[in-house]
Amino acid sequence: MSRRVGLPLLALFLIVDVILVVLVYRHVNQPPPSSDVTLEQTPAPDEVDNEQTAFEFDPSTAAVLDVTNDGSVVWATRGACDGAPATVMTGTDNGASLTPRSPGLQTVLSAAITGEGDIVLVGTESDCVPVQLRSTDGGGSWDEDDEISLWYPSPTDVRTVVAPGGTASEPQCSVSSLSQVDENFARVTCVDGVVRGTGNAGAEWVVLGRLDNIRTATFTTFDTGYALARFQGCAAFLFTTTDSGATWTDRSCIVGDPARAVAANDTLLVGVVGADPQVFVSDDGGDSFGPA
Numbered sequence: 001m002s003r004r005v006g007l008p009l010l011a012l013f014l015i016v017d018v019i020l021v022v023l024v025y026r027h028v029n030q031p032p033p034s035s036d037v038t039l040e041q042t043p044a045p046d047e048v049d050n051e052q053t054a055f056e057f058d059p060s061t062a063a064v065l066d067v068t069n070d071g072s073v074v075w076a077t078r079g080a081c082d083g084a085p086a087t088v089m090t091g092t093d094n095g096a097s098l099t100p101r102s103p104g105l106q107t108v109l110s111a112a113i114t115g116e117g118d119i120v121l122v123g124t125e126s127d128c129v130p131v132q133l134r135s136t137d138g139g140g141s142w143d144e145d146d147e148i149s150l151w152y153p154s155p156t157d158v159r160t161v162v163a164p165g166g167t168a169s170e171p172q173c174s175v176s177s178l179s180q181v182d183e184n185f186a187r188v189t190c191v192d193g194v195v196r197g198t199g200n201a202g203a204e205w206v207v208l209g210r211l212d213n214i215r216t217a218t219f220t221t222f223d224t225g226y227a228l229a230r231f232q233g234c235a236a237f238l239f240t241t242t243d244s245g246a247t248w249t250d251r252s253c254i255v256g257d258p259a260r261a262v263a264a265n266d267t268l269l270v271g272v273v274g275a276d277p278q279v280f281v282s283d284d285g286g287d288s289f290g291p292a
Contacts, residue, residue, distance in 0.1 A: 053230075055213070057176050059078055060078055061258070063272060064076055066113050067095070067264070071091075071093050072090075072091070073091045075095075075261060076088040076123075078107055078108060079107040079108060079123075081106055081124055085107075088100070088102070088103055088111075088121070094281055103121055103142040104142065105131075108121055109130065109152035110151060112150055117137055117138045119135045120133070120134050122150050130162070131144055131145075132144065132149065150164060159175065161202065163184070164183045167202055168202070171190070171202075173190035173194055174190060175189070176215060177215070177218075187217065189211075193213060194209075195207070195210060195211065196208060208245040211227055211239055211248045215227075215228050216260065216261050220264050223242055225244070226286065227239045234254075235257035235259055236258070236273040238262070238269070238271065251286035252289060256278060256280075258273065260274070268281055268283055269282040269289075279291070
């Protein structure tokens with residue numbers, strides 16, 4: 001082939017190649033064709049029967065609760081620095097009988113049983129300054145600890161929680177309940193139904209899931225949690241999760257309004273509900289509840 005013929009052919013090949021490239025680019029980037037197939041997702045139980053509704057959260061009526069494998073129980077209402085004082089109750093028979101206690105706190109923000117007869121409370125006096133008290137006789141007497149070892153919600157700001165050691169952070173929501181997994185890991189429920197968590201003492205909070213109309217929750221591990229939510233006309237319906245709150249399974253209704261608190265040990269679930277609070281227990285994973 002002569003050079004005179006070869007150059008025009010080469011030019012023609014280059015023009016055709018450019019046209020093909022343009023056509024391929026337009027094909028790849030054009031919007032996909034419409035489809036007559038409708039994709040449906042199976043909604044979660046709360047989405048079927050329970051749309052999120054407005055929730056007037058009153059921190060002073062919130063409660064904390066802990067139960068251990070030996071049946072020891074402590075629960076307390078939060079109270080308010082400038083309002084009604086907190087109430088504190090302890091017992092040793094899974095909540096069947098409770099004794100009022102007087103730790104001298106105006107508010108109670110967190111509570112935990114750390115050993116036989118050993119109970120820890122974080123709260124404030126009327127000055128609204130958080131302190132930690134400890135009882136080694138089941139709540140009969142109390143002494144102040146040097147440091148605070150529990151997570152607790154701020155007594156003055158519903159959007160702030162505080163980690164052991166005093167580091168405050170904002171989970172980016174109004175917090176209705178706070179659950180401690182360890183010193184660095186915590187979970188919160190928000191009044192808008194969202195569940196958030198942190199694994200670095202509050203330096204970062206992430207959305208873990210949601211449960212519409214959730215009122216309170218406790219997490220016994222990073223993944224396992226129990227919550228009380230308004231559902232199907234029940235003010236305190238128990239839900240469980242095994243994936244940090246990404247999905248929830250509805251279990252059973254605890255009769256009473258409002259939902260106050262929920263806690264769990266290795267064999268038992270305990271819920272506190274009602275304006276005149278009552279304690280209910282379940283030994284079948286939450287499929288049924290009865291009076292303690």
